Amino acid sequence: MKLVKILLLFIALAAIGCAKKENPSFTKDDLVLIPQPKSLKFNNGSFEVTKSTKIIIPQDSLASVSSILNDLFKKAAGFELETSTEVTSENSIQLKINSEIAKEAYELKVTSENVILEANSKLGFVYGLETIRQLLPKEIESASKISNIGWYIPNVEISDAPQYSYRGNMLDVSRHFFGKDYIKKHIDRLAFLKLNTFHFHLVDDQGWRIEIKKYPKLTEVGGFRVDQEDSHWNARTKNDPDAEATFGGFYTQEDIKEIVAYAQEKGIRVIPEIEMPAHVMSAIAAYPWLSCTGEPIAVPSGGVWPITDIYCAGKESTFEFLEEVLTEVMELFPGEYMHVGGDEATKTNWKTCPDCQRRIKEEGLADADELQSYFMKRIEKFLNENNRTLIGWDEILEGGLPEEATVMSWRGFEGGWEASKEGHDVIMTPTSHLYFDYYQGSPDHEPVAFNAFTPLERVYEFRPVLDSMSAEQKKHVLGGQANLWAEYVPTEEHSEYMLFPRLAALAEVVWSPEEQLGWEDFSVRIRKMMDRFEMMGINYAKSAYAIQPESDIDLETGEITIKLKSEFPNTEIRYALNEEELTAESSVYESEIKVDTDTKIKAAVFSNAKVMGPVMDKTFQFHKAVAKPVTYKYPYNQSYASTGETALVNVLKGSKYFKDGRWQGWIGNPAIVTIDLEETTTVSEVVVGSLEEQGTGIYFPQHLKVEVSKDGKSFKEVASLKREYQTNPGAKIENFELKFETQENIQFVRVSIEPLAKTPNGGGAWLFLDEIQVK
Template sequence: MYRRLFTLILTLLSLSAYAQLSEPPLIPKPQKVTLAEGRYSISNTSSIYTTEDFSLATELLTSYAYFNALPIEVVKKIGKKHGQGIRLFPAEAVDKIATNGYKIDIDDNGILIKAHNVNAMISGIHTLIQLGLLQENPTELPQLTIYDEPRFDYRGLHLDVSRHFMPFDFLKKYIDIMALYKFNHFHWHITDGAGWRLEIKQYPELTQKAAWRTHTSWKDWANNGTQYIEQGTPNASGGFYTQEQARELVTYAARKGITIIPEIEMPGHSEEVLAVYPELSCSGKPYTQGEFCIGNEGTFVFLKNVLDEVLEIFPSEYIHIGGDEAEKKHWKTCAKCQALKSELGLKDEDELQSYAIQQMDEYLQSKGRKLIGWDEILEGGLTAGATVMSWRGEAGGIKAANMGHDVIMTPGSHLYFDSYQTDPRTQPETLGGFLPIDKVYSYNPVPQEIEKDKAKHILGAQANLWTEYIPTFQHVEYMAFPRALALSEVNWTAQEARSFPDFKKRLQSHYKILQQMDVNYYRPSYNVLAEVDFQQEKMRNTVTLTSEQMYPNIFYTIDGSEPTSKSTPYTAPIELSSSTVIKAASFLDSTRVSPVETTELDIHKAIGKKVFYNTPWEGYPAQKELSLTNGIKGGLSYHDQQWQGFTKGVDVYIDFERREEIKSVAMRFMQIPAPGVYYPGEFKVLLSDNGQNYREVGTIVNTENTTDPQLKFKTFEVRLEKPQMARYVKVVATNPMRGYLFADEIIVY
């Protein structure tokens, strides 16, 4: 009896010690954490000691409740009495702290943070604050030592306030959250065709008219004439930030270790400017184009005058000038642009744009600043010193880095937070794309194609948040968080130290922090996700069921019935060697808390057969010739390499190499109108014995609404009244909407 009791006590003590010594779930994950036994209590008798270098940074501590009552003493000379309490002191050589890193020691004597510079100290302070917020009692901190430094110097988040104006106070909140998770650059997209958002005193009409429009919703405005109206008009919708507000935000962000980079769009995306100053366009008329006239000297006078006021407000080393998506057709027919092109000996409009970018780059350099632009600024050549943001995939960034230019990686595939983050059928409308948090986390900002000695030119990564379909700050929060937390770790933590399962586990504790900060973050879904792995050589499907929950409780059926809490519980991947329909759902106790996810597994006659393309795929090759008969269906995104894209309709045929009995032929398509993806108008099936003479066996006419913005999938299936023998099966699908047709599989039984 006593032996059992003694063993139980030892076990409980061991478990208690293990719990106490578990590493705190910090995000981003620090480089090294060494745990000790015991806790340090912050009390009213604690004092904060700091040197003059870190006195402003110390104010960050007192902005949090559990530090705000503590007295601060600025120390001129560190003495013995400063061996206790909360201390923010300069690092010394003996500390072996990286130049941009910090060290935290928490022991019986208190808390000691050391760093070489203010920004590194701010990072350490935010780690301490986060550590407190993660505790059940924020004044009771675990004893530990943290050595930490960032992987990249540039760690950015972007926000477009042109498409939808955001409240000034929200921008401060956005910066608060960024700072807590160690972002250090806020890319503020303050001008674009949908509205000019910064007061420029020399050009008052930019905010008197170009900041206001006829419709609150960008989509409604874009579909109804894109007109700007005077401030004060009853229906005016929009807004702008005064120069005083912008300066206040710059100061606010700087105290939290964040630099604000303003973006003033040029030469394109400038419809709002040219509506009020049409003399700067090629036509001289408002509402005719979005690009400045490059051959007009007044264009550069205007842009330099605007930049002069911008530079007075923003002390950042970098100034972003956009440079993307300029429609160059107006320059081709403009006498002024063509005269300038001829005078300078430029061969095309790409070089004309390059000339404009170079003029602005040289001007910024003359003011001691550096230019950043989207990767289109590479077209026609780039001046030394310009920095590229690579958004159209990674190719532009790879090219720029290998040329010796600094690069910030922002590829749409992994870092466009306006993309859907879960099943689009359950989410508010966006422009398109599919970017769940695990895909964000999987990103490595240094592609393999970067030459080893050029990797230093990758400064870091940034997520972009365009707001065409994000009308409110609550919606911004929903799209940005918690995906931004994944990016914070991508940018901060060494590549080899990152693990998504570990991150996901730590993330569970940060929902509490986001709740405390009143963030309208995206809640992890209960919806079931089915991942199908088809092994063609074995003609077998292995199905993995998951959800975004940390510990999902999933039940499923394979007999066509609806799942209940008494169905088969999912505990391991399901292996199936025949055509089957799996239905699965999540449950809390006996209550279903998700829709039923239906996964159709088709092991059909056409798998592995060769497909011949009378009409080739375009833009989205998927698995090329193998796509439509590889036995693998596409997922929720046409970027998943299983959806094949067609712009001229579908006209393909399968050669079975011998006559087969054909009972049905089907093909699945995707529809999501915002990016121009539609169902076919008609789906037709034809059979042939010789590949020359085809007989039509069925046609399906689409009756689905093409204006419904939601993602949809539809299988167009022709069932033959009687089985027919044929060697060739041909499918033809029309494309009346002239967008993309995305198909994933031709299913033949």
Template sequence: MYCITKQNVLAYILYLSLYLGVMIRPCYAQRPAVIPQPVALTQNSEVFVLNTDTRLYRSINIAESNLVFFNQYVRSIAGITLKASTQRTGSNLVTLTIDSVAVKQKEGYHLAIGNKGIQLTGNNEAGVFYGLQTLIQLMQPVVGKRINIPGGNITDYPRFAYRGMHLDVSRHLFPVSAIKKWIDILALYKINTFHWHLTDDQGWRIEIKKYPALQNISAYRNETLIGHKKELPHQFDGQRYGGYYTQAEAKAIVRYAAERHITVIPEIEMPGHALAALAAYPQLGCTGGPYQTATYWGVFNDVYCAGNEATFTFLEDVLSEVINIFPSQYIHIGGDECPKDKWKVCPKCQQRIKTEHLKNEHELQSYFIKRISNYLATQGRKIIGWDEILEGGLTPGATVMSWTGEQGGIESARQHHQAIMTPEKQVYLDYYQSLYATDSLAAGGYTPLSKLYSYEPVPASLTPAEASYILGVQANLWTEYITNTRKAEYMMFPRMLALAEIAWSPKATRNLPGFLTRTRVNLKLLKKQGINAADNFDQITDTVTTSSDGTLFLTLKSSLPNAQLRYTTDGSLPDAFSLKYTSALPVKKTCTVKAALFIGKTRYQDIYTKQLVVSKATGKKVSLQNQPAGNYNPGSTDRMVNGLTGNSRYNNGEWFGFSGTNMVATIDLGKPQSISSIATHVLNYHWQKMWPPVEMVFSISADGVNYQDVYRQTNFPLNGINTVGAKIPAVTARYVRVNAVNQGTIPAGEYGTGAAAWLLVDEFIIN
């Protein structure tokens, strides 16, 4: 903290430009907007002015490639080309050195910035590179060819060795130029691993010269699903889609990434997600085909035949070319979502089980993975697999990528195997960022920037010794619903900045308000780099609570600094003169609340809209005979009577899901009430394994023991949300029972045949 004087006016102007919403005042204390947040940062009143006379000295053990991106950025914002210096002393000098004694942590660096110069010392070349990325984030152009850099000292190093981002190019592929652009941004935020998902059911994206049909057939699909897979009937665009990366293009990306200290790890899926490969080489499947590259999204029963020697010959041939393209220590072999249906009836697979003395098809999958792992070991490589590779026994030396939750990573660590944490509900970038209807189509779920930032990669249940096996953390971008680069960038950024900070910065220093302040500054930096980043993280969000008298209390909030929140309850659009929100709104009757953020008369972010339904059931006690399961367990039955209904994206936490079991709920109205209508909603999305009930029955009771049926429904025709509403002659009762009979097992011929059907129900509305 320092006060304004003539000597530091320029520095003060710089700091004003660095921070959004900083108000002029005599004294201030602000931290530079560096992401990820450094381990230690101290500021002083000095400012280094980088200009056309600035010279740069690098020690002989620092490759020029470390400076490429840095020099490009300096030229792009100020038109300055730094001059090389053979001397490491003098003024107006940027000095780069490597000293593993002075900086002990791998990839670590130390920055000292003063009026006369900058000294950057790295533990290794990566440390120097990351120090330069921090300098880029500190820079702000001034008038003319000058860049001010605020003075201070930074000591920094990563928390985790593995800091990754995954990109699926099987569903939709992106040009080499876009991938290089994204690699630049990943490097800027100290991400050091690019996990490249190259093969799947919907397309094979890497050239394999020994198998040309992978390029001619597997790389293309006949058409692509339009809209979300849950929507029936499925519709298609009728357009052939596909392509692949040549080995030369892939090698160029690997080199480009390596210059920015990013390792590219390829993923070649096996034994499941193999339809594209089987379309070209049907003899590798259990039935011999014919097969077709998938045109829609999902999990498919046709997988590589584990009893066929030709399968392993093919995969070893493929991997031999892959490892010549990718020098990474690890090769990702998938291993997830492999149905065993075909293996159970395949003579070759059953013979393999018998010959290898395996217990079942799960151990057959383990055999498959171990065999591939052993081959890669002969080539000096290791495998990474999704957490399903734990099934049937974990392959020695395998690293587990824990995606279905944290349990796979926990089990792996307890078995003394390294694990990379990438749980779907916390760090998947194909999830919605907003609950507003305006958010772009996504796979499902809800992972706003704040939720991703709050994720802690080391599970609390692990001992310190077990926790040492957590190698790092990764965010995954699956591209079923991402058809172009702008949409990809919208889904990636700024959420990848949150991933970068939880992967690099000390746990104790993480702070969401501070991170959001720095993110707002970095949005400008991303825009300069041509990135179409999402900026909706300051949208209004809400919390609804209930009281036993049926009153709802709506709490609204936003992280946007200095904004006023104004609202209406009559459905009209709020403006700068609407009611100002100051505290939780009591809602005693059904209404639609709309709210907006204003700074002065200017509105920011989209309009918030929420319908609140108040009925005689609101805030009353609900008991369930069977408990909800999986992702559809909101945690408290209070949410069945909180005035909010579920949405068609089933990601707002209002749906209660029952897997294979009936939903039997009893609502206690507290005292006898006159009842003339009972309603709720159920979801019908067969492509999400969500089935309506066989029947739903509403019953009433005066004493909670003897019930009388008042309504029965057996037809739920809509593909989507079905309203179940009963108008009945007025009757007095205290208890209402809703009994929804689950479909049970998904019938033959339907998606997920044989699995337990999901039954989803939301709000109970009684009047």
């Protein structure tokens, strides 16, 4: 009997040992999906992908989509999944055609036995597989084999479809050329985020990037410029047409075919942009007869404004050239759309060109604006005859919109609103939200960018449709697109930095249902997604982690209160004062920091004892005028009021971004500021902080003067400084020091700051100040 019991116990233990192990379960907090799907349900358990797992496809034409997973597994897991059309129910990832599902939609069900992905198109299967990719551990993105990891997919049920049909990104490869391999890598990343359109900006003043067989000089001459990369974009000199041009590159027609075919496999349509009538100096450099004057010019190496070297709209040879170019381009890009630019054409030459004036007269046009409308309508007619739809920037509205054109609204939402009212399709790409050549963090710790600000949260706030649109107008809004212009983007790594993570924010707002969108939830998921970006080798920006200091003054005590925050909510901020080292053990920021003397503050966002973004390192310099009463002879401009009457004595300095809320601005008047020190004080110096950003009309002062008084009535001059105008292409901050010959015992300080009398263009100059220090 005892032997029987022992035997039964042995059998029971053996059965337990042989039982199939339970796969782990997951929760929403464990996973990161961007864009978030339309509906998501979590179930217990998970499916494990092993080297014996099969991908089952319904037809051979879908075999290529298996590479979305297999390319990853080959590198990260060291095995490739067998692809078969033979149905097997267990240990498989099954792709099934479901004719009831919309074109870009998919349904995904994961159980511990198998994964079933249903869709009605190749696009749907691509998006579903990209979702499976994001459900797998982030290590699946590794470029080398990883051992001791289970490749688990959580048991979920997902039903998903996009909100908008156009979900795009534009890369400018004219200002700086990026090679074919980077373009293909970028296409992969668009697909990863379920974006479906790559807008390929192939032509601009600074480079022609696509081979045209009939006009070889377009790339031989137009594809290269004189190398001035060591100078700021807007400080580069005009090139001699005979100077050696070595900087640039172009895509052969074979390169273009390869890129387009690659994009099609990933579910990405490629829309080429062949600019006209402006942004074409590269073409005119190759063939001067395309302009009104016929004079030789060089491909410019940097910024050009205004853009007057444009195609001649009066010559028939211009249209013959463009039709022949577009014919070759259409053979390479089979899609519906052709982008032809249409923006920023300064028509100075058209107004004096005999050919253009003859055209205006013969066609019964009112002026040069209508001539541009004629130009675009004629190109549209040619494209329509070849079954293509013209897309243009919103300037094509001026003078009359081509009949079937689609408008890309970039100067805000207004162009899109107007075009949709006229019954035209619209793609929203406003500078306010979707220009990724703008700074995404403080210029104090960002690479040089266009001097405007588009942080991550601003991108996430983008919505393609406006409340003021009618129901019919809203139907014409196809979606949205982010643009990365490349004047300040010289490398692939820099390109990635400007695109990510902002591109993920756009991807979600054009895919996910609007009622599901929420910044706080997204900010949690994108922080986790950054870990995956790391594994993917993406040089993403950590700008949203940057510390943003704010200050308030207690006018009674002269005490400054410093507040610290980051763009991401609910972050762990640690800080150190003065000479303390900033470490994972430093003080946690929980409430305002009060200071009443010169104080250096170092601060950063931490997570798991690791610094997550840029370290703020600022010295808040106290001086004798801090929190003292200030009066103004001429009021500051209300558009640039900063914090009001305490702005110039609040210790907090401005950044190189003129809209950061820390600069006070004047135009048309000098800044004449009187500070009451409230008691007799020894003073020997005044320091005035000023900003210059000539591209936006902000200039350093021309003359500064300090006067002092004991009674506030009788003033005497104690220091002055004059400076000559200097060309400065970038943003620059300077502290102007006005030292007294002797110390003065006074109560009142009056500082007069004269702006530049007239800008080089003849307009008024802005004067921007952030602090007046009295020492």
